[in-house]
Amino acid sequence: MEQRYGSRKSRPDEQQRRKDGAGEIVDISEEGFWEMTRSSAGANSSTGQAEGETSGIDSFPEDIDLVITSVSLLKRPKFRYRISFGTYSLDVHEDVMIKFRMIKGAVFTKRELEEIVFADERQQAYADALHYLSRKPRTGYEITMRLGEKGWGEDTAAEVVQRLVDEGLVNDAVYAQEWAGQRVRGRGKGKLWVGHELRQKGVSKPLIEEALQMVSEDDEFESAKELASKKWRTSSGEPADRKRKTGAFLMRRGFSGSLVSRVLRELGREDGISEEEEWENE
Helix, strand or coil: CCCCCECCCCCCCHHHHHHCCCCCEEECCCCCCCCCCCCCCCECCCCCCECCCEECHHHCCCCCCEECCEEEEECCCCCEEEEEECCEEEEEEHHHHHHECCCCCCEECHHHHHHHHHHHHHHHHHHHHHHHHCCCCCCHHHHHHHHHHCCCCHHHHHHHHHHHHHCCCCCHHHHHHHHHHHHHHHHCCCHHHHHHHHHHCCCCHHHHHHHHHCCCHHHHHHHHHHHHHHHHHHCCCCHHHHHHHHHHHHHHCCCCHHHHHHHHHHHHHHCCCCCCCCCCCC
16 A cells, blocks of 8 residues: 555654543544644543444445544553544554554555554554563463463464564573573472473473583582482481482482482481492382
């Protein structure tokens, strides 16, 4: 579409938005004129929907040119605008409005507006994903599941995750490496446990293996020994019983049998126990 789409370097002045608090929507229809004005008296008090106005792309007529008659900023949710085509209207995010140059007088067909609606859905899903990411890092799988819970379709979720990957906001390889190091060194978890956690988070097997390889055997041993020492000191009974209790505890934490045996031999030597007393895995 010629002369229909465009972009703008900066958003409308947000301080000006806050000054106009009387109506639900404010008109910014004129091209190049972004000063906020009060919404019309006929606007609905809760949604800003003018009386007699029909919303939703499905209600739009086919095979005719649709001319934008007004563009109005909604007070809630933030950064969303109502685009009116006479008695028809739809709501889009500010970024989408600017990208497709949806200003008063611009002409669209229903098919073109359907594409814009799809773009707006992706933008909303992207905003949901960013909010989810703002709390802590996530894997691509976790974001996909979250978007599904919010009602977004698989295709939309996939596009959003790919966008986040392209922007460097989601990186399963880095996530797995940081998770593995933190869980082994800081939380006393063995590599078997950590691998299971990463699988639940949807990280691929090659990335899990790579992440676990980056955690040194010495780091895992020291983590296991620190845990075992506490368990060893608080366990009662004969040395063999203490070994079994401590060994079972470490196994439940995800440490391998060979590493557990090594830790127990070390604790036994420090406690003056003969190496001939072998630990038996129960």
